[in-house]
Amino acid sequence: MAKALSAIFSPFHLPVVGLVILFLFSYLSFLPLGVKIYILLMVYTFTILLPTAMIRLYRRYQGWTRIQLGVKERRVVPYVISIMCYLTCYYLLTINHASHFIGSIVMASLIIQVVCAIINLWWKISTHSAAIGGVTGALVAFAMIFNFNPVWWICLLLLLAGMVGTSRIILKQHTLEQVVAGYLVGIVCAFLSVVYV
Secondary structure, three states: OHHHHHHHOOOOOHHHHHHHHHHHHOHHHHOOHHHHHHHHHHHHHHHHHHHHHHHHHHHHHHOOOHHHHOOHHHHHHHHHHHHHHHHHHHHHHHHOOOOHHHHHHHHHHHHHHHHHHHHHOOOOOOHHHHHHHHHHHHHHHHHHHHOOOOHHHHHHHHHHHHHHHHHHHHOOOOOHHHHHHHHHHHHHHHHHHHHHO
16 A cells, blocks of 8 residues: 555646646636646656666666665766756746746746755655645745635645655655655745745
8 A cells, every 4th residue: 555655646747736726726727738738748748758767778787676765875866957947837838828827837847856855965754745745836936826715625735745755764765854844845945936936
């Protein structure tokens, strides 16, 4: 169960999930279906497909298991790979004149990755928790912008965050402190990205 939760709530999946939510519950639902699919495919390619494939190739080249790749010192190259992919995605969205809110989700994910990569130089932090924290922070920011009550959504996200964090601890990938720190980093980075970037 812990492995399944870690796989389902991978940090790479959350930008696409955020966009789907925007496309369903905001004024962006009025975009033509072809535009939504184009944007989702672009974001999927650069935030899930390419980083996952490149990190898997790197791991196999090194002869490491997934758990061995989780060692703090070995996470630098995967961070660089994902940051470069997210930067490329944001650049492509910008030159295609995507809505500010679409870009803000990718930018929030990018900033979370950069902050986690910097922290990781000294101390291992949970990017899974940072990602679900990012969804929480973005939700609060969008609730302020679009003026809706997010209480039930926040309750759901808190439950999911607890499950994801617990799964990372059960899998011995992180400590409680690393999970909590990741969640707080995600909330702050995403909130500030959506509101101010």
